[in-house]
């Protein structure tokens with residue numbers, strides 16, 4: 001299937017519009033990106049598929065390989081690491097970045113601004129940090145119901161189906177090293193700067209700057225983080241003029257740039273609001289202050305009381 | 317009102333032994349599940365985290381167990397001043413349906429040892445639909461046992477306790493209507509958050525309303541079964557007035573259900589998906605034919621009063637609701653490339669075991685407690 005960039009965007013925005021009109025009437029207000037939010041910018045035009053990020057992830061998060069855990073290793077980002085380099089193949093596979101050739105994509109938690117998983121979790125095991133915006137999992141709280149897996153639009157949370165005492169596994173943006181002033185493993189070890197870490201507002205600005213660069217010009221791509229200590233000069237590819245994650249599902253803190261259509265990378269088309277906002281809107285409309293249930297209960301209790309009394313009198 | 321009496325007869329009959337064997341078969345699988353994890357017995361995966369156990373035992377099983385709820389709506393709300401002799405047996409069936417659904421959640425939930433976390437105030441997430449469902453179902457199970465509890469005390473020497481319970485009964489009955497209204501609709505809301513992972517043929521903001529209406533219809537279907545069962549096996553005359561009331565209400569509910577269902581699809585422009593000629597569209601057609609069949613039969617003047625057709629309509633109605641639930645949670649659910657799900661033998665056997673326990677418990681109760689109307693009073 002040939003999808004050019006304009007068509008893709010048209011489809012994308014048409015999807016968003018038709019979804020937005022009748023579909024989110026109940027939705028509660030959108031959420032904002034936390035003030036000190038951090039994020040990762042993944043530029044798939046720079047990715048060479050070396051998988052250094054996966055190895056760094058294993059090391060930083062002390063992961064051991066559990067290949068038997070998944071019945072779908074191609075798709076499973078967590079067989080060995082919390083992120084996964086996936087390959088999109090098409091055509092004769094000789095030429096990177098052009099429409100019908102091949103490309104890489106690093107799949108990982110998007111750290112949604114208004115995460116479905118957090119809304120869905122009945123035990124508050126998944127939480128979004130109010131400052132950094134990092135979405136993390138608490139083993140003391142989780143009951144293992146796997147509703148988060150159903151709810152996540154990117155199918156990110158993984159569950160240890162092969163363990164007697166299983167855990168949910170997901171990327172927590174290496175927050176355990178961030179507190180020590182270090183940056184996430186995947187960004188630290190990315191040799192080309194395809195994954196860079198930074199303040200959310202900075203990576204969003206960086207993404208937009210890149211889209212404005214003239215094709216084939218040279219650009220000093222920052223490596224690791226945006227502070228600029230490390231960088232690598234590279235020619236600019238023909239970007240699709242769109243930052244995936246700026247609006248998707250209410251926004252994400254993992255932003256993606258690409259030269260091939262985003263759907264080829266396996267990224268879903270999502271409306272610009274989160275389904276969590278919609279679900280919570282519907283539930284809270286129905287259960288606002290528990291008024292409706294209480295009124296209904298009062299009515300029911302009254303009716304059955306009368307019925308029961310009438311019956312008693314008849315019986316006596 | 318006819319007396320309720322324990323049904324005469326031995327408990328250990330041949331069907332009972334078959335059920336016993338079926339439930340014993342499940343035990344090794346359950347042991348295996350707890351020793352080696354969910355993957356050791358099920359075909360669940362990161363793409364299909366919910367399978368047979370959630371979709372049948374909980375989502376479908378509790379809807380089938382809506383007979384008690386449907387009966388309560390009919391008898392206490394619409395039929396003032398007339399207790400029905402089948403209220404308690406319908407309640408008993410529902411009570412076991414729900415109780416066993418709760419037990420099977422325990423097998424399904426991965427970190428079962430801290431399941432109570434849901435109800436600890438500092439962990440409860442009131443934004444979660446799952447929380448609402450869990451809290452409601454747990455309370456409802458309790459309420460049903462309380463509602464049923466007079467059966468344990470209806471014997472000489474216990475009059476005082478009985479009177480106390482009965483004076484609060486109207487509260488339990490009212491809760492018994494309120495709680496299923498809440499959680500049967502929320503069972504539908506569960507899937508809204510899945511967004512486009514659920515096919516447009518099923519994904520809609522009306523899921524809670526559609527699930528509620530279809531649960532009530534399934535409950536009515538079960539009431540028809542139960543009343544026919546009692547007329548055949550207990551040699552009671554067929555409950556003509558009850559049945560004719562039901563065959564009047566069901567078509568109206570069906571029309572409302574189908575109008576919302578198809579109106580929504582047309583409005584969103586998703587109706588075309590029916591013609592994609594894949595497994596999903598096939599299941600959609602089957603599901604809706606099952607809904608339409610009872611509508612046609614029960615709208616026909618001469619057919620709706622014949623027991624045979626009434627039975628077929630009820631069967632079709634219950635099956636339609638079940639297929640609708642399987643479609644919404646499994647058939648229509650597509651998490652992405654390369655994931656497949658079909659229940660494993662062990663998953664099916666555990667479910668079969670649970671159903672067997674349910675029926676055995678029902679049989680034991682009706683033979684030892686005053687649940688069903690006495691035969692000779694018929």
Ligand code: SF4
Nearest residue numbers: 109110112115117152
């Ligand atoms: S990508 Fe999935 S797991 Fe990550 S925050 Fe969003 S909903 Fe949660």
Ligand code: SF4
Nearest residue numbers: 121142143145146148
């Ligand atoms: S599996 Fe754990 S983290 Fe996921 S929704 Fe259930 S309780 Fe929450």
